[in-house]
Structure formats: structure tokens, C-alpha cells
Amino acid sequence: MEELSEALKAIERELNFAKKAYRASVFLYWAWAMPGVYLLAQILSKYAGISEGNAIQWLSLAAVVGFIAEERKTFRRVIQLEEALGHIEETSRGYVLAQVIVWPLSALIASVYTENEGLWLLVFIGLGLFLLTGVEFIFIGKRDWKTALAGVILLSSTALYTGFGYAVMAVAFAFSLTAYLHLKGAMRE
Structure with missing residues (x-):
């Protein structure tokens, strides 16, 4: 019986690690996707004659679609692990809605207060991450200083802005x- 208890504790530790790794995977995806979109857009512009703006738009759309597909797979795996252990936590609709609203709100604010694409990118993502931190604190009481730090880094980077490559x-x-x-x-x- 004691062995079974220890095995269940080990499985729970692995589940908690998987959930934290899941949070990291979101940031890892965009850490390679953002520079990847920018670099591929530069290559397509130079060698295929496609305008940089069009290339960035289409590649960004592809990156978002890829992100959504990856997120769904990862989220399902975490849910399956939680179900197996009986740790299902119901997510409120208000929490999900607030997370979704953050991004259009950030885009609107960035559009109002910035004049170019690079600054828009920094304000949009920085403010979005900062607002997501607030949503998590309000709805689930979680203080995610790591995500808030990313938002602060991006918002403070606007003062040093030198071009779109710098923003990426x-x-x-x-x-x-x-x-x-x-x-x-x-x-x-």
C-alpha cells in the first residue's frame, strides 16, 4: 500500500512538472516563431520578390494557426493527466473570456498610441502579457511574476526602439x- 502511495505522489509531481512545462512551451513557441517569421519574410522579400509586409502577414497567420494547433494538443494532454488523477479544475467562462479580450484590447491600445509596426509589436505583446498577468491574479489568485516580467521588458524596450528587427x-x-x-x-x- 505504501508503494502505491509513493507511486501516486510521483505521478502527481510529474503532472505538476508537465503543467509548468506547458506554460513554458507557449513562450518557447513564440521565441522561435517571431524571429522565424521576420527572417523568412526578409528571405522571401529578397529572393522571391514578395513584399516584406505581405510575407510577414501570411507567415504570421501561419504561425498563429500552428500555435493554436499545438496549444490544443498540449492542453488535451494536460486535461487527460488531470482526469486520470482526479484533479479536474473547472475553468470559469469569465476567466476564458477575459483572456480572449486581452489581445484585441492590447491591439487597440497599441494602434492608438504607436505610429509604426515595431513599436506596435512591443506595446501589443508587452501590454497583452501584463494584462494576462492581471487576469490570472483576479480570477485564480495566481501571481505570475515571470509573465509580468516579459511584459515589463517589452514595454520598457519601447524607449530604446531602433527598428522592427530590434522589436523582434x-x-x-x-x-x-x-x-x-x-x-x-x-x-x-
């Missing part, structure tokens, strides 16, 4: 740092 580099840095911090925290527990 800042986003990749903020996302990779946040993913690293989430994984490091998961490994400590």
Missing part, C-alpha cells in the same frame, strides 16, 4: 527568458 529581438528575448524561468521553476519543485 526584444520579443524573442523576453519570451525565451520567461520560458527559461518557467522551466527552471518547474525543475526546482
Whole structure:
């Protein structure tokens, strides 16, 4: 009986690690996708004659579709693990709605207060991450300082803005740092 109890505790630890790794995977995806979109757009512009703006739009759309597909698969795996252990937590519709509203609201605010694409990107993502941190605190009481840090890095990077490439580099840095911090925290527990 004691062995069974220990085995269940080990499985629970792995579930908690998987959930934290899931949080990191979101940031890891965008840490490679953002510079990837920018780099591929530059290549397509130079060698295929496609305008940089069109290439960025289509590649960004492809990145978002890929992200949604990956998120669904990962989310389902985490739900299956929680079901197996009897740890199902009901997510309120208000919480999900607030998470969804954050991004159009951030896009609107960024559009009103910025004049170019690079600054828009920094404000949109930085403000979005910062607002998501607030949504998580309000609805589930979680203080996610790692995600808030990424938002602060991006918003403070607007003062140093030199061009779109700088914005992409800042986003990749903020996302990779946040993913690293989430994984490091998961490994400590």
C-alpha cells in the first residue's frame, strides 16, 4: 500500500512538472516563431520578390494557426493527466473570456498610441502579457511574476526602439527568458 502511495505522489509531481512545462512551451513557441517569421519574410522579400509586409502577414497567420494547433494538443494532454488523477479544475467562462479580450484590447491600445509596426509589436505583446498577468491574479489568485516580467521588458524596450528587427529581438528575448524561468521553476519543485 505504501508503494502505491509513493507511486501516486510521483505521478502527481510529474503532472505538476508537465503543467509548468506547458506554460513554458507557449513562450518557447513564440521565441522561435517571431524571429522565424521576420527572417523568412526578409528571405522571401529578397529572393522571391514578395513584399516584406505581405510575407510577414501570411507567415504570421501561419504561425498563429500552428500555435493554436499545438496549444490544443498540449492542453488535451494536460486535461487527460488531470482526469486520470482526479484533479479536474473547472475553468470559469469569465476567466476564458477575459483572456480572449486581452489581445484585441492590447491591439487597440497599441494602434492608438504607436505610429509604426515595431513599436506596435512591443506595446501589443508587452501590454497583452501584463494584462494576462492581471487576469490570472483576479480570477485564480495566481501571481505570475515571470509573465509580468516579459511584459515589463517589452514595454520598457519601447524607449530604446531602433527598428522592427530590434522589436523582434526584444520579443524573442523576453519570451525565451520567461520560458527559461518557467522551466527552471518547474525543475526546482
